[in-house]
Amino acid sequence: MIRSTAQQDVIISVRGLCNRFGSNEVHKHLDLDVYRREILGVVGGSGTGKSVLLRSIVGLHTPDSGTIEVFGEQLQTLSQEQRSRVERRFGVLFQSGALFTSLTLEENVALPLIEHAKLSRMDAEHLARVKLALVGLPGHASGKYPAQLSGGMVKRASLARALALDPEVLFLDEPTAGLDPIGAAAFDRLIVTLRDALGFSVFLVTHDLDTLYSTCDRVAVLSAQRVLVADRLAVVEATDDPWIRDYFHGPRGRAANRARPTMANELGEER
Numbered sequence: 163m164i165r166s167t168a169q170q171d172v173i174i175s176v177r178g179l180c181n182r183f184g185s186n187e188v189h190k191h192l193d194l195d196v197y198r199r200e201i202l203g204v205v206g207g208s209g210t211g212k213s214v215l216l217r218s219i220v221g222l223h224t225p226d227s228g229t230i231e232v233f234g235e236q237l238q239t240l241s242q243e244q245r246s247r248v249e250r251r252f253g254v255l256f257q258s259g260a261l262f263t264s265l266t267l268e269e270n271v272a273l274p275l276i277e278h279a280k281l282s283r284m285d286a287e288h289l290a291r292v293k294l295a296l297v298g299l300p301g302h303a304s305g306k307y308p309a310q311l312s313g314g315m316v317k318r319a320s321l322a323r324a325l326a327l328d329p330e331v332l333f334l335d336e337p338t339a340g341l342d343p344i345g346a347a348a349f350d351r352l353i354v355t356l357r358d359a360l361g362f363s364v365f366l367v368t369h370d371l372d373t374l375y376s377t378c379d380r381v382a383v384l385s386a387q388r389v390l391v392a393d394r395l396a397v398v399e400a401t402d403d404p405w406i407r408d409y410f411h412g413p414r415g416r417a418a419n420r421a422r423p424t425m426a427n428e429l430g431e432e433r
C-alpha cells in the first residue's frame with residue numbers, strides 16, 4: 163500500500179539499505195522516499211553511491227540488506243513475473259543513452275512496445291514516432307541511426323525509449339552529462355514539461371547545479387554512506403555540512419542559484 167505523508171504519496175520507500183563491494187561500504191542503513199509526481203534530484207560527491215542506489219531501486223543490483231518498496235511492493239520478494247510487471251512501470255535513462263546502434267530511433271523506441279506491450283510491429287512503430295515527437299525530435303529523425311545524430315538528439319531519443327511504456331517513475335542518471343549548456347537547459351525544460359503533462363515522478367542523479375535549480379522539487383544529498391538530507395533546495399542549502407557548503411555555496415552553486423529566477427520564468431512561460 164502506498165503511504166501518505168501530510169501532502170505526498172510515497173511511491174518508493176528505501177529503508178536501511180546497505181551495499182558493500184568488498185571492503186568498500188557504499189550505503190549503510192540508507193533511508194529515502196520518493197513522492198508521486200515530484201522531481202527528486204540525487205546529488206553527492208563522486209563515488210557516494212548515487213548510481214548504485216538507482217540500480218538497487220530498479221532491480222539491477224541486489225542490495226546486501228535493507229528493503230526497497232516500490233508502489234507498495236518489495237521487488238526482492240516478488241516472482242519474476244510479478245517483478246516484470248512492476249519494472250514495466252519504470253522508465254530508465256542511463257548516462258550512455260544505451261540505444262541499440264544497429265537500430266533506427268523508431269526501431270529502438272518500438273522495441274519495448276513489441277517485447278513488453280506485445281504490440282504489432284506496425285502499431286509499435288507508429289507509437290514510437292509519437293513518442294519521438296513528444297520529446298521534440300523532428301519526424302525525419304525517426305529513420306536515422308544513433309551514430310547519425312547529435313548527442314542532444316540521442317539523449318532525447320533515449321528519453322523517448324524510456325517513456326515508451328508510459329512509466330510512472332522515470333530514472334535519469336546524469337541526463338545532461340556531455341550536453342552543451344544550451345542543450346542541457348533545453349533537456350531540463352523538457353523533463354519538467356513532460357512531468358507536468360504526463361504526471362510521472364523523476365529520480366534524477368546529477369552533478370549539474372543548473373539542472374537542480376531549474377527542475378527539482380526536492381534534493382537528496384548522499385554523504386557518509388547515507389542520505390544526509392532530502393528536502394526542498396532552500397532547506398538543503400541551509401544544512402550545515404562541509405560538502406553542502408562547498409557544493410551549493412561555491413562559485414558554481416552561487417551562479418546556478420543566481421540564474422534560477424530566469425530559468426523559472428522561462429519554465430513558467432513554456433508551461
Ligand SMILES: Nc1ncnc2c1ncn2[C@@H]1O[C@H](COP(=O)(O)OP(=O)(O)OP(=O)(O)O)[C@@H](O)[C@H]1O
Nearest residue numbers: 183186188206207208209210211212213214215369
Ligand atoms: N559492480 C561494482 N563492483 C565493485 N564496486 C562497485 C561496483 N559498482 C559500484 N562500485 C563502487 O561503488 C561506489 C559507488 O559507485 P557509484 O557509481 O554509485 O557512485 P556515484 O555516486 O554514482 O559516482 P559518480 O558521481 O562518480 O558517478 C564506487 O566506489 C564504485 O567504485
